[in-house]
Structures are given as structure tokens and as C-alpha cells.
Amino acid sequence: MTAPRVVFETSAGDLVLALRPDASPRQVERFLALVRAGVYDSASIERVDPTLYLRISPAGRRRLPLSPKQLELVSTPRAPIEAGLPHEYGVVTVAHAAGESDDTGTGLAILTARMPGMDGRFSSFAVVERGQGVLEYARGVPCGPDHAPIERLEIARAYALDAAKAGALALREPPRARRFDALPGGILALAGLLALLAARRRGPRAAALLAILAGFFCLLVALGGGARGSAWLGTALFAGAIAVFRLMSSFEAAS
Numbered sequence: 001m002t003a004p005r006v007v008f009e010t011s012a013g014d015l016v017l018a019l020r021p022d023a024s025p026r027q028v029e030r031f032l033a034l035v036r037a038g039v040y041d042s043a044s045i046e047r048v049d050p051t052l053y054l055r056i057s058p059a060g061r062r063r064l065p066l067s068p069k070q071l072e073l074v075s076t077p078r079a080p081i082e083a084g085l086p087h088e089y090g091v092v093t094v095a096h097a098a099g100e101s102d103d104t105g106t107g108l109a110i111l112t113a114r115m116p117g118m119d120g121r122f123s124s125f126a127v128v129e130r131g132q133g134v135l136e137y138a139r140g141v142p143c144g145p146d147h148a149p150i151e152r153l154e155i156a157r158a159y160a161l162d163a164a165k166a167g168a169l170a171l172r173e174p175p176r177a178r179r180f181d182a183l184p185g186g187i188l189a190l191a192g193l194l195a196l197l198a199a200r201r202r203g204p205r206a207a208a209l210l211a212i213l214a215g216f217f218c219l220l221v222a223l224g225g226g227a228r229g230s231a232w233l234g235t236a237l238f239a240g241a242i243a244v245f246r247l248m249s250s251f252e253a254a255s
Contacts, residue, residue: 005166024125058107078105084124137174185218
């Protein structure tokens with residue numbers, strides 16, 4: 001009998017997970033029970049490390065409070081660690097943040113790279129069968145401290161269905177990449193730089209420097225997520241930050 005699928009309806013599109021009871025039967029059984037009880041509804045992708053994984057929050061950190069029935073289910077012991085699947089791109093595994101124990105076993109990670117060090121230490125029990133575009137979209141979102149995405153990536157609903165219906169399901173695609181997000185910031189920073197070069201008095205120079213700072217901040221917001229996956233872009237933003245700080249220092253020294 002073909003294993004069921006689980007659909008995550010996220011704010012960035014839909015993911016279809018193919019469960020693998022052959023690799024981790026007890027974890028699949030528990031995960032299905034959690035999904036059917038609605039435990040993952042309003043959970044979120046709370047950490048994005050584009051070169052490693054996307055981490056889904058455990059039940060206690062979802063947006064909606066857990067019902068008594070859900071609390072009872074979550075409080076039952078999590079499934080023991082099983083051999084599972086090799087930890088590679090698209091594999092779903094039970095995981096938690098460093099320094100946490102997550103006794104509920106509801107925290108998940110969707111891998112974006114091969115991580116052999118996790119094999120045998122975490123129960124990997126499913127693989128992303130459809131909706132890989134959502135993973136790529138999430139990998140590119142701008143993040144703040146501790147890789148927390150600035151844009152909330154929420155699982156609105158999670159549900160199980162059979163493989164045939166999952167294969168015929170029309171999935172919602174992630175939003176189209178906004179190619180010109182960085183354009184306003186770039187224009188503002190360039191205009192500020194030209195004004196700074198042309199200005200002679202302190203007032204106009206201060207206004208020009210403010211425009212450069214605002215433009216550079218817009219560029220960081222627009223490109224910061226992509227910089228995590230691109231050494232060239234990361235280096236360019238770092239060099240830009242140094243240049244901005246030097247401009248500020250020279251402005252202060254000339255005051």
C-alpha cells in the first residue's frame with residue numbers, strides 16, 4: 001500500500017511531503033497523528049539557513065494556542081530515533097535548535113544540503129515530493145538575527161491525503177521573485193553619492209549622506225537573504241558597508 005502524503009499549505013505556496021514508513025515507521029505514525037490533530041496549523045518556518053536547512057517551529061511556538069486534545073497528544077513521548085533516510089536535500093527530519101531538547105518531537109527541519117553528520121542521530125521520515133519552489137523561495141528571504149526570516153513563513157494548514165489525490169493536486173506556487181526590489185535603494189544611494197560629491201556646505205552634505213544611508217539600508221533589506229547564498233553578493237554588500245562607514249567617518253572628521 002502506498003504511503004499517504006502530507007500537504008503543508010504555507011504562506012509561500014504548497015509543499016507535498018512523501019512519507020517513508022519503510023525508513024522510520026514509528027515517526028511516520030506519530031507525524032500523521034500530529035498532522036490529523038492540526039498541531040502544525042499556524043506553525044512557521046522560524047529559521048532559514050540556505051546552505052543547510054529550513055527549521056519548522058515546534059508545537060509550543062506556533063501562533064495559535066494548542067487545544068487540550070492537541071496538548072495531550074504532544075505530551076505523549078516522541079517516537080524513538082530510527083535509522084531513517086540519508087539526510088540530503090528535501091529530506092524532512094525531526095530536529096530542534098542547538099541547546100534545546102524539544103521533548104515534544106514536533107520541531108522539524110527540511111534539509112537544503114547533504115548533512116551526513118545527522119544520519120542516525122535524527123529521525124528522517126519524509127521527503128519533499130512536490131513544491132520544491134517553496135524551498136527555494138524560503139532560502140532567499142531576508143533574515144534577521146539567528147537566521148530568523150523577516151517575512152513570516154507560516155503553515156496555514158497541514159493535512160494528509162492519499163498519493164493519487166496528492167499527485168493531482170493543483171499546488172499554489174511561491175510569489176514571483178521581485179527582480180527590482182533593490183532598484184529604489186540603489187537609485188537613492190547613487191543619488192546621495194552624487195549629491196555628496198557636488199555639495200560643499202555641511203547641510204547639503206549631511207542630507208546627501210542620509211540619502212546614502214537610507215539607500216544602503218534598502219539594499220540590505222532587498223538583497224540580504226540572497227547574500228547568504230552568494231559569496232559575490234555578500235562580499236559586495238560587505239564592501240559597501242565599509243564604504244558607507246568611511247564616508248561617515250570622513251564627514252565627521254571634516255565637521
